[in-house]
Amino acid sequence: MIDEIKKLNHKIAISDRDKLWIQTEYPNITISSSKLSGEICFQRTYNNITLLDSCNIEILLSHNKQSILPKVKCLDNKIEKIAKSLNLKMDQLHTNADGSFCLTVYPKEKSFFTNEQFNIQEFFTNLLEPYLYWICYYEKYKKAPWGEYSHGSLGIFEFIAEEDLNFRKIYRILKTNNISLRKVLSLYRQSKCLCGEKKSKTESKIRKCHNKAWIGIVKIKIALNQRLSILPQKNQTTISKV
Numbered sequence: 001m002i003d004e005i006k007k008l009n010h011k012i013a014i015s016d017r018d019k020l021w022i023q024t025e026y027p028n029i030t031i032s033s034s035k036l037s038g039e040i041c042f043q044r045t046y047n048n049i050t051l052l053d054s055c056n057i058e059i060l061l062s063h064n065k066q067s068i069l070p071k072v073k074c075l076d077n078k079i080e081k082i083a084k085s086l087n088l089k090m091d092q093l094h095t096n097a098d099g100s101f102c103l104t105v106y107p108k109e110k111s112f113f114t115n116e117q118f119n120i121q122e123f124f125t126n127l128l129e130p131y132l133y134w135i136c137y138y139e140k141y142k143k144a145p146w147g148e149y150s151h152g153s154l155g156i157f158e159f160i161a162e163e164d165l166n167f168r169k170i171y172r173i174l175k176t177n178n179i180s181l182r183k184v185l186s187l188y189r190q191s192k193c194l195c196g197e198k199k200s201k202t203e204s205k206i207r208k209c210h211n212k213a214w215i216g217i218v219k220i221k222i223a224l225n226q227r228l229s230i231l232p233q234k235n236q237t238t239i240s241k242v
Contacts, residue, residue: 053132107163133145153194157213190205197209
């Protein structure tokens with residue numbers, strides 16, 4: 001865990017008020033200078049369906065340059081068991097390769113906080129508990145309670161599809177998420193989906209498999225063409241058909 005903390009080099013401060021709130025709301029959580037750990041019990045309702053459940057978690061009180069969120073992991077194999085029972089891959093339950101929770105796409109993180117500033121109370125309320133509810137609902141009803149972004153770069157493309165962004169903002173998002181613009185521009189209607197799922201020849205195409213992500217890719221190409229159209233003529237290039 002020490003190596004993980006070194007990578008997350010931006011410390012998250014927990015005030016005395018935050019500590020009191022955590023102790024009141026989650027009495028089984030242990031607080032230290034570097035992490036929160038223990039059992040989180042929660043009760044949430046969505047579309048008149050209330051679920052009461054718990055999960056043993058660890059929250060590292062640090063974050064990296066790319067994200068404002070702390071890294072959260074399950075301390076036991078609860079989520080792994082759920083994935084196995086549903087015959088799903090772990091990333092289909094929005095866990096990263098290192099076992100940490102994928103709570104939302106990076107560009108949307110700040111929208112969950114008042115004044116776009118991270119605070120631990122809204123983190124629990126607006127991100128962590130809804131994620132755990134989503135997992136428990138999926139286990140109980142064998143389907144997701146609400147739509148979600150796909151994992152990895154596909155989720156970023158889906159976010160871009162939803163937003164009204166100019167090319168400068170899109171490029172910043174791609175760069176922050178280590179997505180190569182050159183690779184994006186190489187994708188076309190008949191390209192195989194980036195998810196790698198084995199499907200029929202037609203359904204494996206990105207425009208069929210993850211249509212919303214494909215819409216985001218098209219928007220990136222259109223935004224780049226619009227950007228190039230306002231540059232001096234000698235710098236203009238043409239993007240191939242989408």
